[in-house]
Amino acid sequence: MVSLGILLAADGLAKMGAAIGAGFAAIGAGIGIGQIGRNAMDAIARQPEVVGEIRSNMIIMAALVEGVALFAVVVAVLALFVG
Amino acid sequence: MVSLGILLAADGLAKMGAAIGAGFAAIGAGIGIGQIGRNAMDAIARQPEVVGEIRSNMIIMAALVEGVALFAVVVAVLALFVG
Amino acid sequence: MVSLGILLAADGLAKMGAAIGAGFAAIGAGIGIGQIGRNAMDAIARQPEVVGEIRSNMIIMAALVEGVALFAVVVAVLALFVG
Amino acid sequence: MVSLGILLAADGLAKMGAAIGAGFAAIGAGIGIGQIGRNAMDAIARQPEVVGEIRSNMIIMAALVEGVALFAVVVAVLALFVG
Amino acid sequence: MVSLGILLAADGLAKMGAAIGAGFAAIGAGIGIGQIGRNAMDAIARQPEVVGEIRSNMIIMAALVEGVALFAVVVAVLALFVG
Numbered sequence: 001m002v003s004l005g006i007l008l009a010a011d012g013l014a015k016m017g018a019a020i021g022a023g024f025a026a027i028g029a030g031i032g033i034g035q036i037g038r039n040a041m042d043a044i045a046r047q048p049e050v051v052g053e054i055r056s057n058m059i060i061m062a063a064l065v066e067g068v069a070l071f072a073v074v075v076a077v078l079a080l081f082v083g
Numbered sequence: 084m085v086s087l088g089i090l091l092a093a094d095g096l097a098k099m100g101a102a103i104g105a106g107f108a109a110i111g112a113g114i115g116i117g118q119i120g121r122n123a124m125d126a127i128a129r130q131p132e133v134v135g136e137i138r139s140n141m142i143i144m145a146a147l148v149e150g151v152a153l154f155a156v157v158v159a160v161l162a163l164f165v166g
Numbered sequence: 167m168v169s170l171g172i173l174l175a176a177d178g179l180a181k182m183g184a185a186i187g188a189g190f191a192a193i194g195a196g197i198g199i200g201q202i203g204r205n206a207m208d209a210i211a212r213q214p215e216v217v218g219e220i221r222s223n224m225i226i227m228a229a230l231v232e233g234v235a236l237f238a239v240v241v242a243v244l245a246l247f248v249g
Numbered sequence: 250m251v252s253l254g255i256l257l258a259a260d261g262l263a264k265m266g267a268a269i270g271a272g273f274a275a276i277g278a279g280i281g282i283g284q285i286g287r288n289a290m291d292a293i294a295r296q297p298e299v300v301g302e303i304r305s306n307m308i309i310m311a312a313l314v315e316g317v318a319l320f321a322v323v324v325a326v327l328a329l330f331v332g
Numbered sequence: 333m334v335s336l337g338i339l340l341a342a343d344g345l346a347k348m349g350a351a352i353g354a355g356f357a358a359i360g361a362g363i364g365i366g367q368i369g370r371n372a373m374d375a376i377a378r379q380p381e382v383v384g385e386i387r388s389n390m391i392i393m394a395a396l397v398e399g400v401a402l403f404a405v406v407v408a409v410l411a412l413f414v415g
Binding site: 010011012013014016017018020021022023024025027028029030031032033034035036038039040042043044046047049050053054057058060061062064065067068069071072075076078079082 | 176177178179181182183184185186187188189190191192193194195196197198199200201202203204205206207208210211212214217220221224225228232235236239242243246247
């Protein structure tokens with residue numbers, strides 16, 4: 001019975017880590033995509049005629065941040081369900 | 084009885100992590116969407132004639148941040164109910 | 167039975183670390199790629215005629231950050247699955 | 250049996266540290282390469298005619314940061330696998 | 333048997349510290365080399381004719397940061413392997 005109890009305590013630690021890790025990933029996405037989008041707004045206001053170039057480069061960079069952040073959230077989901 | 088006690092302590096850890104993780108996700112969304120929206124306001128004030136372009140790009144970037152943040156909150160909800 | 171219980175508690179620690187570590191990697195990618203993308207937007211708005219040069223250098227630097235961040239997420243996945 | 254259990258608990262600590270350490274290395278790479286790449290974008294926009302010089306120096310500095318960050322991730326992998 | 337188990341638990345603590353310490357070293361290198369490289373880019377854009385001077389001084393300072401950071405990572409490796 002003792003081992004079963006500790007097993008469930010371990011489960012609690014894993015759940016705590018998964019939720020906090022997913023939150024950190026959202027902070028990472030916010031910092032990254034926020035900065036890119038912020039200055040893209042300025043750039044469009046300054047040079048509206050190259051909005052196509054700005055948009056395509058903006059989406060390339062945002063996709064790189066988004067990829068890592070989503071991967072990190074998936075790792076958090078794995079930490080919940082694996083094992 | 085000991086194992087039941089540890090089981091309930093584990094449950095507390097999971098709940099604590101879920102609430103804190105959801106809070107971090109909200110911080111991430113705030114940092115990201117806040118910065119994008121902030122400079123979008125400036126951009127519209129500077130070039131009101133391209134407001135359509137600014138709005139569409141603003142929404143694309145905010146949606147990317149929102150996606151990760153909502154996913155992180157869903158992981159926090161899972162940490163509460165799974166298991 | 168006690169040893170089995172502690173083994174599973176260790177598993178909980180590893181899962182917690184994996185999710186939080188992956189979140190830190192996403193924060194790193196956000197800080198790095200966010201800053202590069204932010205000023206690339208400004209640079210395109212300032213010199214739209216050298217957008218090719220800006221884009222290629224932007225992607226070189228973003229790839230360096232992305233490489234370390236993805237490697238760190240892979241280490242987090244390894245921490246989940248390595249036995 | 251008790252010693253085997255504690256051995257495995259130690260394994261959990263090592264895995265937690267490896268994932269978190271790799272995440273810190275990614276934050277380091279993000280801070281370093283992000284700042285270098287950020288101002289390289291500005292420099293290219295300001296002096297497009299010396300883009301070759303800017304690119305070569307940018308890559309030298311980014312490689313120095315990348316070297317330490319990748320080495321740190323390798324140490325994290327070693328912490329996972331060294332017995 | 334119990335003392336052997338606790339000895340091995342100490343091994344886990346050492347591995348955790350090694351990986352996290354190496355990550356901190358990478359953060360240090362990122363902060364230091366990032367700031368040096370950032371302003372070196374500005375300096376090259378401002379005075380392209382003294383790029384040789386800027387490069388040599390940039391590398392001297394970056395090497396000083398790199399030396400400490402690599403040494404710290406080597407200490408982390410020693411913490412893994414020294415018995």
